[in-house]
Amino acid sequence: MAQEIERKFLVKDDSYRKMADSSSRIRQGYICSIRGRTVRVRIRDAKGYLTIKGPSNASGTSRYEWEHELPLDEAEELMRLCEPGMIDKTRYLVKVGNHTFEVDEFYGDNEGLVVAEVELKSEDEAFERPDFLGEEVTGQVKYYNSFLMKVPYNRWKNDPEIG
Template sequence: MAQEIERKFLVKDDSYRQLADSKSRIKQGYICSARGRTVRVRIRDKEGFLTIKGPSDESGLSRYEWERQIPLHEAEELMKLCEPGLIDKTRYLVNFDNHTFEVDEFYGENDGLVVAEVELSTAEETFSSPAFLGEEVTGQVRYYNSFLMKEPYSTWKK
């Protein structure tokens, strides 16, 4: 079983843009967004993906993840089956001191939210933090994309 181990942070400035090695536009929907099991359809630029995620561990750091690339036309058809709400974002990939940080800049009802994730080999693995990393939000459910689809950032009380 594939385990995803990652930590998530708010982003405090836009310096990641100059540090990014690449960026891509992502649109995704959820066929199932039940807590503990999600089925996601994603279109990244011109590629389609289907992802299944299991429940997070108690820390929110690790969970089962299965992902496969699918033909773009199939992803577009599966998007029609998704629950209401769509995640629209640009993902910047920033390589920093032997780790890749995925920085997501959200649009639409989640406009203004920018988060960064770093995937790790083990829960204990250490990493250097780039200057743009802010508060850690690992395990905070409201920052999960499946939650943002239902309760967008624009509806949060600041």
């Protein structure tokens, strides 16, 4: 089984843009988005992907992930099967020390939300923290893309009860 281990943070300024090695536009939808099991369709630039994710561990840092690249036309067809709601974002890749941070800047109903993730080899692996990192939100369900698709940021950003 492929295991994804990552930590997620809010981003406190836009300095990541100047530090980014590259960026790409991402649109994604969910064929299934029940808690603990998601099936995602993603179009990243001109490529498609189908991803299945399992439940997170207790700390929210680790979960099963399987991904397969698809032809763009197949990904576009699968997008029509997705649940209502769509994630639209730009992803910036920012190398800091031995790690690459993926910084997602959201659009549409999630406008104003910017999060950074770093993938790790183990849950306790040390990493250099760039200055743009803010509060850690690892394991907070309201920051999962599958939650943002159903309850967008603009509906809860001023409501601490959500999530």
